[in-house]
Amino acid sequence: MKKIGFTFLTIIGITSCTIKEEFTIQEDGKIKYTYNVDGAELQTYIPDQNDFFSTLDEQKKFVQAMEKGMTLEKFFTEIKNNDELLKSHNEAANKFLANNKTTYEKVKQHIIKVDFKTLNYSTELVSTNENMASESKLLNDFLFDFFNAIDNPFSSKYINNQKVITKNKVEIKIDKAAYEKLINGLSTQFGGESTYSSLFKYKLIIHTPQKITASSENGSNFSLDQKTVEFNYTFSELIADEPKLINVTY
Structure with a gap:
């Protein structure tokens, strides 16, 4: 065996x-x-x-x-x-x-x-x-x-985005440096940084007990009952510009 x-x-x-x-x-x-x-x-x-x-x-x-x-x-x-x-x-x-x-x-x-x-x-x-x-x-x-x-x-590690959750709010701060390190590691092992940064994706889904009243990100996708929100990014988007900070209030 x-x-x-x-x-x-x-x-x-x-x-x-x-x-x-x-x-x-x-x-x-x-x-x-x-x-x-x-x-x-x-x-x-x-x-x-x-x-x-x-x-x-x-x-x-x-x-x-x-x-x-x-x-x-x-x-x-x-x-x-x-x-x-x-x-x-x-x-x-x-x-x-x-x-x-x-x-x-x-x-x-x-x-x-x-x-x-x-x-x-x-x-x-x-x-x-x-x-x-x-x-x-x-x-x-x-x-x-x-x-x-x-x-x-x-050599891999869990990517630990910062999470702050209070009674009516969820805040997720993307660990930009960790994703950059991940892309660099992929490029070293397999080559083609642009391929990995554009094709590999990150998805965030938040389900709340009440309707979501505000979301900090444009392009977020809401369920019909407004109690679920979904965010989708390529790695390129995660490592571009300032680190992403996602706020959802419900």
Whole structure:
């Protein structure tokens, strides 16, 4: 049985077509936050595709569970109990967990989803507005560091846009420097800075419990009930001029 292809998780972390952040603000003030990386158009970057998909068939139970989503606690339990999932990277995985026990205990209840066939990766957490920004960073940094530790030919990090959410307002400040660094890394590995900066995209979706009364960005797309707003940018737009600051009031 071959090692399942975890490498793509770190590859799509830096070469995906679309990075999406989605916020669902509930009536009780809790916030569901989803960070998604869509690498559907990167199939051609998978070496030995026949071996990759053969492995997915052999690990069907795990693959199906990951598509539905599982807590990080369940995810790491599966890895520990199935030596075939990581094989040569088992030692690195165990070492990472041993060195990051405190963080693991803080994030283990959050959700990770992976669709290996469509190269789609996401994390989910539910938090309060006071803790959401720090918890989302902790969760995604932890996972990106884990994938880097076990099997990553590149160097990637979670892009942590600044998030400030109060009772009736959402403010997202795009981390322009992080996207510039991402583009530079892509250019170094594959060439063609203009291609990556124009074709790769960022999507932001905000769902609110009441109607949205104001949005700072022209061109934003609203749902019919005015409770959802969506923003779409190319990386070129994200790194142009001043850093984007998006305000939504509801």
